[in-house]
Amino acid sequence: MAALPPGGRRAMVATMTDTPSVKRLAAATSAWRAAADDAAVRTRLAVQLSRRPDLADASHLPAIAAMIRDPEIDPAQFERAGWVALGPALPDPADPQAAALWLDRHDLAIALIEETQVADAAAERVLSAVRRWLLLDRKTGAFPRLAAALVRQAAINGGAWPFDAEERAALPATPDFLAAYLPAPPDAAGADFDAPVTRAVAAQYGRWPYPVWQRANAVTLRSLAETLRACGSDAPVLPDRPNILVAGCGTGREAMTLARLAPDATVTAIELSDTSLTVARARCAGQANLHLLRHDLHAVAELGQRFDYIVCSGVLHHLPDPEAGWAALVGVLAPRGAMQVALYSRIARLPVAAARMRLGALMREPVSDDLIRAARRQLIAAPVPSVTDSRDFFSTAGVHDLLFHVHEDCFDVPRIERAIDALGLKLLRFGLPTPEDAARYRELAPHDPLHRDVAAWHAYEMGHPSTFAGMYRMTLTRAS
Numbered sequence: 093m094a095a096l097p098p099g100g101r102r103a104m105v106a107t108m109t110d111t112p113s114v115k116r117l118a119a120a121t122s123a124w125r126a127a128a129d130d131a132a133v134r135t136r137l138a139v140q141l142s143r144r145p146d147l148a149d150a151s152h153l154p155a156i157a158a159m160i161r162d163p164e165i166d167p168a169q170f171e172r173a174g175w176v177a178l179g180p181a182l183p184d185p186a187d188p189q190a191a192a193l194w195l196d197r198h199d200l201a202i203a204l205i206e207e208t209q210v211a212d213a214a215a216e217r218v219l220s221a222v223r224r225w226l227l228l229d230r231k232t233g234a235f236p237r238l239a240a241a242l243v244r245q246a247a248i249n250g251g252a253w254p255f256d257a258e259e260r261a262a263l264p265a266t267p268d269f270l271a272a273y274l275p276a277p278p279d280a281a282g283a284d285f286d287a288p289v290t291r292a293v294a295a296q297y298g299r300w301p302y303p304v305w306q307r308a309n310a311v312t313l314r315s316l317a318e319t320l321r322a323c324g325s326d327a328p329v330l331p332d333r334p335n336i337l338v339a340g341c342g343t344g345r346e347a348m349t350l351a352r353l354a355p356d357a358t359v360t361a362i363e364l365s366d367t368s369l370t371v372a373r374a375r376c377a378g379q380a381n382l383h384l385l386r387h388d389l390h391a392v393a394e395l396g397q398r399f400d401y402i403v404c405s406g407v408l409h410h411l412p413d414p415e416a417g418w419a420a421l422v423g424v425l426a427p428r429g430a431m432q433v434a435l436y437s438r439i440a441r442l443p444v445a446a447a448r449m450r451l452g453a454l455m456r457e458p459v460s461d462d463l464i465r466a467a468r469r470q471l472i473a474a475p476v477p478s479v480t481d482s483r484d485f486f487s488t489a490g491v492h493d494l495l496f497h498v499h500e501d502c503f504d505v506p507r508i509e510r511a512i513d514a515l516g517l518k519l520l521r522f523g524l525p526t527p528e529d530a531a532r533y534r535e536l537a538p539h540d541p542l543h544r545d546v547a548a549w550h551a552y553e554m555g556h557p558s559t560f561a562g563m564y565r566m567t568l569t570r571a572s
C-alpha cells in the first residue's frame with residue numbers, strides 16, 4: 093500500500109508557513125527557477141511536491157507543466173500537486189459542457205489525465221461529470237483529445253470511477269469510448285502455488301497487479317551508500333557491486349528505482365504473480381542490472397545466492413506466516429548485509445477497518461471491478477479520512493490492495509520488536525514519513541537521533557496514530 097496522507101491537509105495550508113516542508117519546497121522551487129535543466133533539481137522539486145501536494149499553488153504550475161511529460165521524471169510525484177495548483181481554476185462539474193471546453197484547451201490538465209493516475213477527489217468529480225456528458229450527449233467526436241485522454245486515464249486507473257445505469261446503457265452505442273469506462277483487464281495468469289494463502293494472493297495480484305505506476309525518476313537524490321550512512325556509523329558498508337534482492341516486487345516500481353539508485357549493483361526482484369511481472373518487464377525494459385523472476389519468497393534460498401541488501405516492502409503481512417517469510421529472507425542476507433522492511437501498522441490501519449465496516453454487505457461479495465466501483469461510490473458519498481484521500485483509493489488495483497485484500501496480518505511495535513529479537517536482527521533506523529514527524533519525534537525522544545528506541549517510537553505512534561499509514565519502514569542488519 094502506498095503512503096496515506098492524513099486527511100484535510102488543504103485546510104492546514106493557510107496556517108503553516110514555517111514548517112520544514114514549507115522551507116524545503118520553497119528552496120526546491122527556487123532551485124528549479126535557477127536551473128530547470130538540471131535533472132537532480134527537477135527530481136528534488138518533484139519529490140517535495142509529492143511529499144506535500146497540499147502546499148502547491150499557481151506558482152508551481154510552470155514547473156509542473158515543464159516536468160509532466162519529462163521521460164526522466166516520475167509524473168506521479170506531482171499529479172496531486174498539479175490538481176491542487178489548478179484547483180482554483182477548475183471548472184464546476186455542474187456545467188460539464190463548460191468544463192469540457194476548459195479541459196480541452198488546457199494542456200496541463202490533458203497531460204495530467206494522460207500521464208498519471210488521477211488521485212484528487214475534486215478532479216475526479218469534474219472529469220467523471222465531463223465523461224458522462226461526452227457519452228450521453230455524444231460529444232466525443234467534438235472533443236477527440238479529451239476523449240482520448242479519458243480512455244488513457246481509465247487504462248491507468250483500471251476503470252475506477254463509478255458511473256450510473258444511464259451511462260452503462262449508453263456504452264454499447266459508443267464503442268470508441270467504451271474503454272474510458274471499462275478498460276481491458278490484464279490477462280490474468282494462473283496461480284499454481286500449494287499453500288492456499290499464497291495461491292489466493294497470487295490470484296489477486298494476477299487480476300489487479302500492484303502498484304499502479306508509469307515511470308520512475310531517472311535520477312535519484314541519494315545513493316544507497318548515503319542512505320545507509322545515514323543509519324549510523326555501525327551501519328554496514330556495502331561492497332562496490334552489491335547483490336540486491338527485492339522480495340515481492342509487484343509491478344516493479346521499487347525494483348526499478350533501486351536498480352537506478354545503485355547502477356553498479358545486480359538487482360534480483362522476485363514476485364509470485366506473472367501478471368505483475370509482465371507489467372514490471374514492460375516498465376523496466378532496458379534496465380540491464382535488474383532481473384525479474386517468478387519466485388516464491390518462502391523458497392528464496394533456492395536462488396543459491398547471498399544478498400548484501402534486501403528490500404521487502406508491503407509483502408510480509410500478506411504471507412500465511414509473516415515471521416517465517418521474514419526468516420527466509422534473513423537466511424539469504426550476507427553477514428554484513430542490510431535489510432529494509434515495510435509492514436502494515438494495525439493502528440494506522442484502523443481507518444481501513446472503519447471503511448470496511450462502512451461497506452457492510454459489499455465486503456462479503458466476490459470482488460470484481462463493478463464491486464470496486466460500488467465500494468468507491470459508497471465511500472465517496474461518506475469519506476473516511478486517510479482511506480478516501482489515499483492514492484490507492486483512486487485505482488481498482490489500489491482499492492483491491494487497500495480494502496479487499498485476500499489476506500493481511502498487520503503488525504504493531506511489540507510484535508516487530510519480538511520478531512527483530514527472534515530473527516537475530518538489529519534495528520539501524522526507523523523511518524518517520526515526514527520532516528514534521530521527525531521534528532516532533534526529536535522533541536519526544538531527543539536521546540534517539542537515529543530512531544532506534546523501539547519504546548519511544550511506540551509512544552510516538554500512540555500519540556500520532558496515523559503516522560505509519562504508509563507502513564512501518566525500518567532498516568535492519570544482523571545483530572552480530
Ligand SMILES: C[S@@+](CC[C@H](N)C(=O)[O-])C[C@H]1O[C@@H](n2cnc3c(N)ncnc32)[C@H](O)[C@@H]1O
Binds near residue numbers: 340346387388493
Ligand atoms: C502490496 S504489493 C507490494 C509490491 C512492491 N513491493 C511495492 O511496494 O511496490 C505485494 C506484492 O507481494 C507479492 N507477494 C506476496 N506473497 C509473495 C510471496 N510469497 N513471494 C513473492 N511475492 C509475493 C504479491 O504478489 C504482490 O505483488
